[in-house]
Amino acid sequence: MIAALGKTKLEKEIDTFSRDQRKVLYQNTFAIELNENCSGGCFFCGFESKLGTPQNFIQSDFLEQIASEMSEDWTAKRCILLYDQTDPLDHPDYFNILKMFEDRGIGIATTTTIPAGTEEKSAENLSLINRISISHVNRERLTPHFQDLGIAVYLDLQNYLKLLGKNDPFEDAEQGIRVEKSVKETIDNLFGRYPFLPKQTRFYDLRRDGNNERSQVQERETLFLYCDDSTHPSPFSKITDRDYFGVLNVGRAFNLDLNERGSNMFGKSRGVKITPNGFFNVYPIKPTPQNRTGRIIEQITPEDFRVLEYNELHDYPSSTDRIEDHYVKAA
Numbered sequence: 001m002i003a004a005l006g007k008t009k010l011e012k013e014i015d016t017f018s019r020d021q022r023k024v025l026y027q028n029t030f031a032i033e034l035n036e037n038c039s040g041g042c043f044f045c046g047f048e049s050k051l052g053t054p055q056n057f058i059q060s061d062f063l064e065q066i067a068s069e070m071s072e073d074w075t076a077k078r079c080i081l082l083y084d085q086t087d088p089l090d091h092p093d094y095f096n097i098l099k100m101f102e103d104r105g106i107g108i109a110t111t112t113t114i115p116a117g118t119e120e121k122s123a124e125n126l127s128l129i130n131r132i133s134i135s136h137v138n139r140e141r142l143t144p145h146f147q148d149l150g151i152a153v154y155l156d157l158q159n160y161l162k163l164l165g166k167n168d169p170f171e172d173a174e175q176g177i178r179v180e181k182s183v184k185e186t187i188d189n190l191f192g193r194y195p196f197l198p199k200q201t202r203f204y205d206l207r208r209d210g211n212n213e214r215s216q217v218q219e220r221e222t223l224f225l226y227c228d229d230s231t232h233p234s235p236f237s238k239i240t241d242r243d244y245f246g247v248l249n250v251g252r253a254f255n256l257d258l259n260e261r262g263s264n265m266f267g268k269s270r271g272v273k274i275t276p277n278g279f280f281n282v283y284p285i286k287p288t289p290q291n292r293t294g295r296i297i298e299q300i301t302p303e304d305f306r307v308l309e310y311n312e313l314h315d316y317p318s319s320t321d322r323i324e325d326h327y328v329k330a331a
């Protein structure tokens with residue numbers, strides 16, 4: 001039994017759900033939101049997260065008890081998120097919590113903006129991060145940490161070719177990048193000569209304007225930034241550059257990132273979410289101006305559903321018995 005030890009509403013109220021009810025909730029959990037507020041402030045946020053100082057943290061020892069209870073009935077090796085309307089690293093003990101769940105056979109997927117102050121810790125735990133999201137919101141801050149975070153920046157082509165173990169067929173690389181009149185001509189020329197370059201190769205002048213792609217190139221000021229090229233092994237493939245595409249969806253609809261594990265175009269984040277304030281039912285709807293996230297989030301109370309023992313299921317075909325069948329909305 002999980003005692004109401006902590007200060008969060010979740011910790012105080014969790015025992016109002018029976019063990020069987022919690023079992024059903026855990027079986028349907030897609031995320032545990034470790035705290036309130038998000039430090040990210042991403043303009044493209046599809047979750048309408050509340051920007052602010054992270055607070056009301058679920059304590060690690062309490063999460064350990066949840067992980068233990070979850071793993072007791074973990075029939076399928078599932079993967080959940082330890083965040084939703086938050087950045088995972090907003091919780092100061094994130095990596096230990098992640099390991100705590102994974103040690104119990106519960107997979108954890110991590111996408112993060114590397115919040116301010118977590119740069120070094122993130123570099124140390126890079127293997128535990130699945131995806132780093134960079135944009136003009138955090139690019140300048142993260143620039144000094146790019147190398148440590150596996151975001152590759154090359155001052156010249158020679159270093160890059162060395163890394164790939166390739167010989168330069170034109171022996172140009174030692175001279176640096178051949179700079180043409182425009183970025184496009186320079187890139188086109190590079191691809192013509194070195195077709196193995198990452199598809200998303202592009203220029204940034206990180207010293208002067210870290211937020212925009214360059215419109216002009218100048219020899220010796222050119223920096224290469226390689227991002228998210230699927231032909232490269234990790235760590236190159238774990239970067240999402242939000243500024244790259246020129247146009248960007250804002251909101252959840254058609255967001256491929258959100259859709260990566262599901263078949264619903266409006267996102268995969270559905271089911272039960274656990275937050276410091278309790279258990280919530282999250283289900284997707286078509287986004288509208290009134291509901292731009294395309295999600296309805298409702299608190300679940302112990303009165304909202306009942307759990308039947310198998311011997312009570314004679315009226316239900318057990319193979320299709322699901323939580324939705326027993327969900328009873330409180331009056």
Ligand code: SF4
Nearest residue numbers: 038040041042045086
């Ligand atoms: S996209 Fe993620 S990190 Fe950015 S504001 Fe939204 S929840 Fe926070």
